[in-house]
Amino acid sequence: MFSFIKDKVKSAISNITDRFDKEAEIVETKEKILEEAAEILEEKKVIKEEKKKETKTEKKKLVQEATKKEEVKEEKKGFFAKVTEAVTTKKISESQFEELFWDLEVELLENNVAFEVIEKIKQDLKAKLIDVALKRGEVEKIILQSLKESIEEVLDFESFDLVEAVKKKKEKPYVIVFIGVNGSGKTTSIAKIAHMLKKHNLSCVLAAADTFRAASIDQLEEQGKRVGVKVIKHDYGSDPAAVAFDGVKYAQQKRIDVVLIDTAGRQHSNINLMDEMKKIIRVSKPDLKIYIGEMIAGNDCIDQIKDFDAAIHIDGVILSKAEIDEKGGTAISVSYVTKKPIYFLGVGQELDDLKVFQKEGIIKNLFS
Template sequence: MQQGLSRVFREFVRSLAYKEITPESFDDASSKLLLELVENNVALEVAEGLIAQLRERVVGRSVKRGSSIAEFIREELKAVLLNVFERAGVFDLEREVSVRKGGAEPYKVVFLGPNGHGKTTTIGKLAYRLRLKGYRVVIAAADTFRAGAIEQVSQIANMSGAFLVNLGYGADPAAVAYEAVERARRQGFDVVLVDTAGRMHTRKNLMDEMRKIIRVVEPDFRVFVGDALTGNDAVEMARTFFEEVGFDGSIVTKFDADTKGGVVLSIVYTTGRPILYVGTGQRLEDLHPFDYRNFVDSLLD
């Protein structure tokens, strides 16, 4: 009985909303949307921001005869999402590398991000892509902190066909990075990829160290690597690195296992910087340029 009544009310509201979306009907529907976005790894303030933008676009607007309200909302939502990515712009790193090729200075990329989010693996994948395009790549083993880090990056350099510059554990990470740049200049390498630690004794240590590396290397691009599976943690870490160190774009890893998708959206929204690639597995081949239009389409399917 009550269910029947509520259905009647619901249909009443829907039939009203068919002609015009009132503030009330929107807020009603969007409270559910908010929860669902957050459940899918969209950071709360990002979800709120997106809904506020959507609200502005749809409330009080009437839907054209013959088109459904669902369709209208979907189109407006799409515009809001696309706008997040459009504001961040796009960056084609491989094109930049190709433009630089043959010059005196190598193209320098510093990788940043929390431990375990995939920096070292991603460096291997990017080195591999660049090697396939014929570039000569140096990797700087500037994570001199974590046990096993140098063995791991050395294996990755081998597999991807990159040259490794390594000064051993405990060496000054900025000195390793500098040495790699010098080596690249002397020997005509095209690209330097700097692997960094994701954790040090304290967070302050880590951030200071990252700033120092960047000061010394003067990278062309600073890239943040965030693991999609960690959800809000990746977004929070992106915010921290962005505010305390600064970066130019991101790579999101473990996209293969991510069924939610909110991390990509949240990192771009929070930092206003583009996603360059997504990692889709553990193999060297598993790195793909990120296409935000495809991503938005897939979200609204």
């Protein structure tokens, strides 16, 4: 994860820096030639004048003159040093910036970084580069620092501790509904979460509220066996809301801490299936509605979260299949664009392949 975006962004930054350095180098070379030419002229003038002076008084005069010239030369050196410094510190205009940023913009887009995030990175960088005196060699450092700060701000959402949230709720059970399009990883994520909760000594039950897809109930039962938790189920084709309701009731009776409700994959545009989801939510009164999105789906995943949130309100997100997405732009963009926190990353098919989403880890991955 992230290695691809890291390499591509690094190479874009190095292109920008090379171009900046080359321009500065040309100006610097020109100024050096001018400086040397002026020094040669100065020396020639001194020699010419030296020849003119023959008498002792003249020699005395010459010494005085030479001293004077030395002073002038000293003054000139200071001046040239200043000029050299002025050309090695260069300013970038708005139009030059647009041209230089293009490389970076393309790499960010190709790595699934959302348009809104690119715009923020661009504005932040603009403020640090345009019309600011820049020294050769420091441009790369400025770009990297600015990128890091922008991404830190983009990922600025409260981290969420599910175990703590469950423990805090006095009236058990704590109910979670898992929502997403077909095959996004809902059922697998449920098994991973149940496994994690068990490790924290929290009991849970799974509700097979996907009564629609063939073999979905059997799949959840298999996962239940794998984790060692009970599955509440009805027949295929029965009302999913009734299964969810039974799951909650069972947990209340047996004093089980958490109910994890599996639902069928659906598109937000399917009115019937969205009405069905509203009914599941109405009867199970979930504490948390988690959207499971495939990280590799990029901007599609972000659009889906926005659409589902508009229809049924989403609390947070699990990005699945993160280990097979080398780009990483989705993880950076989701919360900034949708304003929803990312709770976990799914990083494989095993029960332990669930990672708490940590901003620090992402930043370290990208910039180390």
